[in-house]
Amino acid sequence: MTPAELLVNPVSLNADVWTLLLVLPLCALVTVVYKTVRTKSLRRLPLEIAGVMAYIVGGLVLLGLGLYLTHSLLA
């Protein structure tokens, strides 16, 4: 795919578990904007972003595990 086609033609994604990893950059960008708006001190921004990222990713993993276990038990 050429750079000109990059923003015109869609890329081909498969509905597999690896596609779920695309949620990580989205979480990172959401965290950056949220903490940029909310933080009192820009000096602490990287640390606060890392903390919130850890919370979000940890929460998503726990949620996924919980749903997986629930699904397994009910199946």
Add this chain to the structure above:
Amino acid sequence: MKTDTSKPRPIAVLALLLAWLAPGAGHVYLGRPIRGVIIFLAIAATFWSGVAVGGVMTVDYHSERWWFAAQILTGVHGIVGWRRQATVYRRLASDSQVGPPPPAGTPDRADWESRVDRKLAADGVALACPTDTVARAYTGVAGLLNLMCMFDAVMLSLLGEWGEPAAPEGKAGRKTPQEDER
């Protein structure tokens, strides 16, 4: 936060318009340029990452209006995406196999939409699952993030806040070096 009484109160409507048009510009207007630049870069990265995944039809006014409502909240990014998609629809309207769109709600509309889908698929720009979900999630979330930034800019304007908030004191209640200098 500091309230600078020597400067006039910020204009909330202007902050809202700037924050919508160019994400982060509302914060630059309020004297927070570093935050404004970070917001602009992060929202631009989020939106254009989505377009890179989904292509030109990611912003689709005709068939994905709820997503479009979120995407247009990114201001200039959403407008550029909308105009690029409108170019595709103009080209389709001049195509003899598709033609101009009939009014919404008419029986010909569904037939026209299926012709559009077939033509887009033939051109290789039609979106399919899960690509559409990823692309529209990125672009839609970019718009919702900018909505949060617009809200923050308006609230800061209504509170009369200019510039960065005062640096917080240390854990033991010590003043920061900047505060010692004052």
